[in-house]
Amino acid sequence: NAGVTQTPKFRVLKTGQSMTLLCAQDMNHEYMYWYRQDPGMGLRLIHYSVGEGTTAKGEVPDGYNVSRLKKQNFLLGLESAAPSQTSVYFCASRGTSGTDTQYFGPGTRLTVL
Amino acid sequence: GIQVEQSPPDLILQEGANSTLRCNFSDSVNNLQWFHQNPWGQLINLFYIPSGTKQNGRLSATTVATERYSLLYISSSQTTDSGVYFCAAPPTGTGGFKTIFGAGTRLFVKA
Numbered sequence: 001n002a003g004v005t006q007t008p009k010f011r012v013l014k015t016g017q018s019m020t021l022l023c024a025q026d027m028n029h030e031y032m033y034w035y036r037q038d039p040g041m042g043l044r045l046i047h048y049s050v051g052e053g054t055t056a057k058g059e060v061p062d063g064y065n066v067s068r069l070k071k072q073n074f075l076l077g078l079e080s081a082a083p084s085q086t087s088v089y090f091c092a093s094r095g096t097s098g099t100d101t102q103y104f105g106p107g108t109r110l111t112v113l
Numbered sequence: 114g115i116q117v118e119q120s121p122p123d124l125i126l127q128e129g130a131n132s133t134l135r136c137n138f139s140d141s142v143n144n145l146q147w148f149h150q151n152p153w154g155q156l157i158n159l160f161y162i163p164s165g166t167k168q169n170g171r172l173s174a175t176t177v178a179t180e181r182y183s184l185l186y187i188s189s190s191q192t193t194d195s196g197v198y199f200c201a202a203p204p205t206g207t208g209g210f211k212t213i214f215g216a217g218t219r220l221f222v223k224a
Binding site: 033035040041042043044045048058059088090092100101102103104106107 | 117146148154155156157158161199201211212213214215216217
């Protein structure tokens with residue numbers, strides 16, 4: 001049981017490049033989330049999904065797209081990276097019970113030059 | 114939208130000391146969670162506590178939902194307690210999805 005895993009762990013992009021971050025969970029969770037964490041700040045929700053084939057916008061969705069083609073995977077895409085997207089990205093998942101807690105992946109450190 | 118405020122922003126403790134971290138939220142919430150982010154960046158869930166009190170070893174948490182605050186108590190602190198503590202809550206009526214995080218309390222425990 002690996003929990004929540006993220007790929008890659010580190011990435012450096014040039015402005016305008018694109019990339020996809022992969023999140024995978026093996027806990028059969030319905031809900032999955034993508035957050036970004038900037039220095040000295042808490043986590044801000046980018047997008048989330050309440051089940052396979054569904055996605056929804058969070059607090060800071062601009063510049064990102066997501067897909068949930070399989071229940072266990074949640075992909076975060078940057079079509080044209082900008083320096084403002086330099087951040088640490090965390091994926092999380094949880095079950096559907098109101099008492100379920102969120103489990104986080106180890107994070108992806110992204111730098112956009 | 115809901116505001117989640119944590120205090121103090123920074124805290125330095127001598128090993129063995131006790132501390133209380135506070136989380137205030139501006140609107141009613143479905144639940145309240147506390148997380149610890151260790152110095153390596155890993156986020157660990159500590160408590161799910163929409164109301165009442167829970168204890169886990171040296172840590173305990175209390176949420177008073179009617180007064181919109183939660184407290185995290187750390188007793189006999191250890192250097193491994195260092196890191197950032199976040200509280201997080203989804204506002205009532207959002208379906209519990211859009212969890213809002215506070216800015217965190219950064220704790221450093223000195224040996």
